[in-house]
Amino acid sequence: MIRPLRKTGESRYNPGFPSICLALLLTGLSLSGCATRNEIAGFQSDATYIRAKLDTLSRDVQNLRLQADGLQIRQDRLVEEMVTQSDLRQFRAYTSSRMDDYQAQGQMLSAQINDLSQRLTGVVQRMDESRYREKSAASDSTDSTAAIVGPEPQELYDQAYQDLSRGNYDLAGSGFEEYLKLYPDTELADNALYWLGEVQYIQHKYEPALEYFRQVESRYPQGNKVPAALFKVALCLQQLKQTEEAQSTFERLVQQYPGSPEAAQAKAKLK
DSSP states (O other), X not given: OOOOXXXXXXXXXXXXXXXXXXXXXXXXHHHHTOSOHHHHHHHHHHHHHHHXXXXXXXXXXXHHHHHHHHHHHXXXXXXXXXXXXXXHHHHHHHHHHHHHHHHHHHHHHHHHHHHHHHHHHHHHHHHHHHHHHHHHHHHOGGGHHHHTOOOHHHHHHHHHHHHHHTTOHHHHHHHHHHHHHHOTTSTXXXXXXXXXXXXXXXXXXXXXXXXXXXHHHHHOTTSTTHHHHHHHHHHHHHHTTOHHHHXXXXXXXXXXXXXXXXXXXXXXXXX
């Protein structure tokens, strides 16, 4: 008998919640009078972009689920028609390959959702900083002009991230490399390094991807991208036929980050 296809875990992500949060935050900022019109416009632009990306990612996740369900139905039908062991082996190889592709796409979408959530937190922080600048300007007018300058690192990161989302991988890679060169110690530096790995991985360049993903842990061991990077290290090793090292990496991920979503996926790989 052919074993049923593996089903990925149901996502707990609620696409409506971040949008509601954004709307409430921006409304509160507008009513408070603590920020300039340009700053409010900047926050609204960030909110619009994040909301649109979340909607797109939600649709992509749904499409992946539909594709997986379709593959399950196809397997059930073909099982009834298959007779020879050769047919069975061929179909198992086919379904395994397709599910690996879907899992890789799901990982990409999951990482993008996590990244957008972190950027949403950044919008909140920028709003708090804007309020602080307004208070400082009231007591020291000489600092007010410098205080309203927008954060250049965020703009550079956002541009590279948009290029990645649009499939402009060369531009995205150059943007993230420039970000790391100019701002290696910022909050999003580990994210930029992780996305450099994704740029290579999605183009099936597993050796450079492996190097980038390993650097995430070595350069930013306390960063929130380490579990995701470790999982991708193991996937790269599998693609490079380094099976034993891939298995040990999955095991280490489960041991060191047992509560992470990547640990659950690593357990499935170890079965």
